[in-house]
Amino acid sequence: MNKYQAPTEFIGQQIKYLETCDSTNTLALKECLEEDIKEGFTWIADHQTQGRGQRGNTWLSKKGDNLLFSIYLKPKLQNQPHFYFSKAIACGIIEGLQVWSNERLPLQIKWPNDIYIGEQKLGGILIENQWAGSQWTHSIVGIGLNINQEEFGDLRANSLKQFLNKSEHIPREHVFHAICQSIEKYFKICQTHQFEEIETFYHDHLFRLNEWNLYQEVESNQIFDGKILQVNEQGLLLMEKQNGYKLYDLKEIIFIFP
Amino acid sequence: MDTKEIQRLLDYIAKSPLAEVSIETEGLKVAVKKNSEAASIVYATPAPQAAAPVAQAPAAAPAAPAAAAPAPAASDNLVTIKSPMIGTFYRAPGPEKPDFVEVGSSIEAGKPVCIIEAMKLFNEIESDVTGKIVKILVENASPVEFDQPLFLVEKA
Numbered sequence A: 001m002n003k004y005q006a007p008t009e010f011i012g013q014q015i016k017y018l019e020t021c022d023s024t025n026t027l028a029l030k031e032c033l034e035e036d037i038k039e040g041f042t043w044i045a046d047h048q049t050q051g052r053g054q055r056g057n058t059w060l061s062k063k064g065d066n067l068l069f070s071i072y073l074k075p076k077l078q079n080q081p082h083f084y085f086s087k088a089i090a091c092g093i094i095e096g097l098q099v100w101s102n103e104r105l106p107l108q109i110k111w112p113n114d115i116y117i118g119e120q121k122l123g124g125i126l127i128e129n130q131w132a133g134s135q136w137t138h139s140i141v142g143i144g145l146n147i148n149q150e151e152f153g154d155l156r157a158n159s160l161k162q163f164l165n166k167s168e169h170i171p172r173e174h175v176f177h178a179i180c181q182s183i184e185k186y187f188k189i190c191q192t193h194q195f196e197e198i199e200t201f202y203h204d205h206l207f208r209l210n211e212w213n214l215y216q217e218v219e220s221n222q223i224f225d226g227k228i229l230q231v232n233e234q235g236l237l238l239m240e241k242q243n244g245y246k247l248y249d250l251k252e253i254i255f256i257f258p
Numbered sequence B: 001m002d003t004k005e006i007q008r009l010l011d012y013i014a015k016s017p018l019a020e021v022s023i024e025t026e027g028l029k030v031a032v033k034k035n036s037e038a039a040s041i042v043y044a045t046p047a048p049q050a051a052a053p054v055a056q057a058p059a060a061a062p063a064a065p066a067a068a069a070p071a072p073a074a075s076d077n078l079v080t081i082k083s084p085m086i087g088t089f090y091r092a093p094g095p096e097k098p099d100f101v102e103v104g105s106s107i108e109a110g111k112p113v114c115i116i117e118a119m120k121l122f123n124e125i126e127s128d129v130t131g132k133i134v135k136i137l138v139e140n141a142s143p144v145e146f147d148q149p150l151f152l153v154e155k156a
Helices: A024-031 A083-101 A172-191 A195-204 B003-015 B037-044 B046-055 B063-068 B070-077
Strands: A015-021 A042-048 A067-073 A107-110 A114-117 A120-132 A135-145 A212-217 A223-231 A237-241 A244-248 A253-255 B020-025 B028-033 B078-082 B087-090 B112-118 B121-126 B131-136 B142-144 B149-155
Touching: A015 A024, A024 A042, A024 A067, A024 A120, A024 A135, A067 A172, A083 A107, A083 A114, A083 A120, A083 A135, A083 A172, A083 A195, A083 B121, A135 A172, A172 A195, A195 A223, B070 B078, B070 B149, B112 B149
Parallel strands: A015 A042, A120 B121
Antiparallel strands: A042 A067, A067 A135, A107 A114, A114 A120, A120 A135, A212 A223, A212 A253, A223 A237, A237 A244, B020 B028, B078 B149, B087 B112, B087 B142, B112 B121, B131 B149
């Protein structure tokens, strides 16, 4: 039995572990169409040669230090806002890390779905959905989390090991098990359309919610003081400004860090 | 393209919600704009003709179906692939990757034709028809609405 196999109903139950691959998402997208692949099947890699972030961005990770995996899921959100799926996955990761750590780590979700520890990035999510015409057939949820990495260059990033000041490496499979359990919990909630529970948890852990901070509006290039009020069901960011309210799409606003 | 094909194309455009269509193939370029009142009057006339035989005496019936037949065939054969969501339309799987399809590409049901990105959810859209791409209706990296036609496909 693979040590990564998770104590869950389906997420992380069946595992394919690879020392190296180009990207777990790319591999999963290809292999999930094979016959014996069941929902929840998970691909884990020690190392990705072409790890991917948001469209074209690369994801860099030191070999063997981190958790890099992709899960095969079939969301039933045909006529519901699709962004609930993204919110549910982010909630699952945050709760899983909290359960694992047995303490209240300052874990938050930076809109729309980055995982933050304090003011630094701990991980990210890359969701790729497959549609046959107008039918959402399945999704590959790619997750990358910094567990034991110690060098991040100029990036505003951190790992669990560094944040917790541990001298020993953190066993990655323990973190993985906790995350699989919580993702499964929130995924089920999402499948039964109990969106309020997702909304509450997501906003309780939303980075910079109800705080005044600096942002840059891409269109006007203007830097302004803003307060995040909500991430709506479409995933748009509702911001209070000095002169009113405004909804922002992903590429329309930049978070300014001190 | 012969006269019959052009007639079929015009019939299709007349029935479609598209205001403007331009098609370019080897050695031929057709551009049709459907924004004047005159155009809608011209294309509205075939409809009463087609409807008339139903009310007419059976004796007139044999001639009518023959005339009406080509029009349904045209609209049956050309279909659109629509966007299942609001988002940004991308023709390639990644910034430096080749486009999924070009005008003239043969596609099968199940073949990916584009990506629609919505709030970091990347949606690969597969064709649900088999045929040939006749026209790409949206510019790369531009916003699309729910149900907006993306591709015009001639069914095989």
